[in-house]
Amino acid sequence: MKERREFCIECRKDTEYNLQKKDVVKIIRGKEYTFSITVAVCTECGEEMSIPGLIDKNVQEIDEQYRAAEGLVSIEDIEKLMKIYKIGKAPLSLALGFGEITIPRYLEGQVPSKEYSDVIRAALTSPAFMKEKLNANKDKISDAAYRKAMEAADSIEGLFSVSDKMLQVIAYIFEKLEEVSPLVLQKLLYFIQGVYSALYGKALFQEECRAWVHSPVYPEVYELFSDFKYNPIDDARFAMLDGAADALTKEEKDVVDLVVNTFGMYGGKMLEKITHNEDPWKEARKGYGDNVPSSELLSKERIMKYYVEINKKYGIDTEAGLKTYIYDMINR
Template sequence: MVKSRTKIHGRRDFCIECRKETEYLLQKRDIVKTIRDKEYTFGITVAVCADCGEEMSIPGLIDKNVQEIDEQYRTTEGIVTTDDIEKLMKIYKIGKAPLSLALGFGEVTIPRYLEGQMPSKEYSDVVRAALTSPAYMRQKLMQNREKLTDAAYKKAMAAADSIERLFSVSEKMLSVIAYIFEKLEEVTPLMLQKLLYFSQGLYFALYSSPIFTEDCRAWIHGPVYPEVYDLFRDFKYNPIDDARFALLEGATDALTDDEKKVIDLVVNTFGMYGGKALERITHNEEPWKEARKGYGDSIPSSELLSKEHIMKYYMTVRQKYNIETENGLMDYIHDMLKKAL
């Protein structure tokens, strides 16, 4: 089928030079501005008449440029954005006024920042430190405890605890989890456990080493990384929707291309199945069966599923299936699901 061509109509407005409505083009332009004796170059957007080439004044464009300059200035000077402040409020489950007090600012300081006022570098650094270190936030909360209600204090302290728990797993594990959540819309704790396990197995088979150092245990519902289980246990059988993930932005940069390739393979194949189907697959794999020997179906166990065993198993799978490709992995999945029937 041939796609029909649609004529793209340009944006139009009144040109003062041409004295009529004309089409205009949006262009990027650099401007130099001096702020507090320092020169800055900012990229802004201008509208240019398509007929005469003169700049045109378009409603909304000035606001857009003010916002762009504000953002670029903050990036250059390392000043936190309103998004950063909102992130901090979300992960600590704290309102704008209480947050202001908790950080040792006046009650209206954070509300003003949220309305667009530029924080000083000193105050910005306090917000940034709170955002990157739960220990620092905890210290601030304790310092300013008497300014907060008991409920706000307790809620924020509990959030600090859960954030510290998040950073108790290895950096690599955190990066793999962040990457999986970047790629898949809905992931339950059960699914996540299996996707981590398959990622580890596949990486072992292809590169003879593990992605992450955490050990795996043979629980009733399949291979489990207990530290990760603890992180997300509150979500039970529901998709994980975690405010703490705001802290993991950029965490995936720590992954190598090979690691990303393996997780992509897993996400695009195993990731299309629900937790229960994935559980059926692992229940038919050697490492889990071996570790569960002697245990009845519903008897809990915490036997180690050793890394060596996982590696050996997936290397034998590799001999039979072309698991470097999505098609090869799908063949393996289909065979394993058939076996489970």
């Protein structure tokens, strides 16, 4: 670890220091707040030290805590909104019904009023609300900006065609893996459903799975990412789901971790081979030729029954057990 040293005014020499948290009380707009800021403390005399960059950090800490206390959007929230709707800062201001320079000022650090913050947050969480604002202020922005933002809003509404739990799991998978193709995502969701239901006796998400030619598929998820085909998913819409994975329980995250750390090591074709060697998919595809399309139900109950048996044999609550199972399926 790199040694922290700086000049201590009290000791009159360079000394080591530790970073600690300290509560400070400030009055903002006539209201008292207690903020937790970072301070540097000399290890020799115990006095606070002035460290380059620390004042800027304290300003940022106070700003973030003040916004959180008052329920105000952050600069990152506004940047996220611009990214999601593919719209510039001035057009966004006008589209939301603000003055043209309002959003630029917020991006420079000006704190929004609660009223304006609530409008921005509503646009960030509801594509329907954003569409209302775009239509109400259509004459104030260019046709190109309006069209791009409306197309983005229509696309975002597709996210709500799947359950919250499914979105949370997908968001967590994206956090864990740098690149995920639609093909790999489908397989990981199937394995997550199987492992979770075997370990906890219930399905993790409500969506039903179908036996397509190339293995199990959740049709609603397929529709969300069909544009990416076999390419890694790079989707601005998922900026809306930043933090969504936090709603998962420890048990749910543990299962996703198990699957990602084992099945997630393989590409789509290898994962496809594993599912093709599993009983539920083989039963659902019985009577179909290799390239004949099908959409037979792979029910949550059948998936759970299969993985309960697999758990008895392999102990799939551990990475070692899952890896052994995967090896056997690949080499069957």
